[in-house]
Amino acid sequence: MPLVILLAIVVLAVMFWRYRTVRLTRNCRWRENRAAGEWRCAYCGAVTRTANGGPPVICLQENG
Numbered sequence: 001m002p003l004v005i006l007l008a009i010v011v012l013a014v015m016f017w018r019y020r021t022v023r024l025t026r027n028c029r030w031r032e033n034r035a036a037g038e039w040r041c042a043y044c045g046a047v048t049r050t051a052n053g054g055p056p057v058i059c060l061q062e063n064g
């Protein structure tokens, strides 16, 4: 039944998307510090740098 397989793929994709979205947005508010070339998370205080200069995509201190 191709329809069942298609439905399963859609459900898994939605679950994966929701999981990623929750992970990426929860507790993290990255602010750029141009002078230092760093990104600081306003929520947990983590400081990091990224290779491409863009904001980090994860919270570094999820359990903090």
Ligand SMILES: [Zn+2]
Pocket: 027, 028, 029, 041, 042, 043, 044, 045, 046, 058, 059, 060, 061
């Ligand atoms: Zn954070």
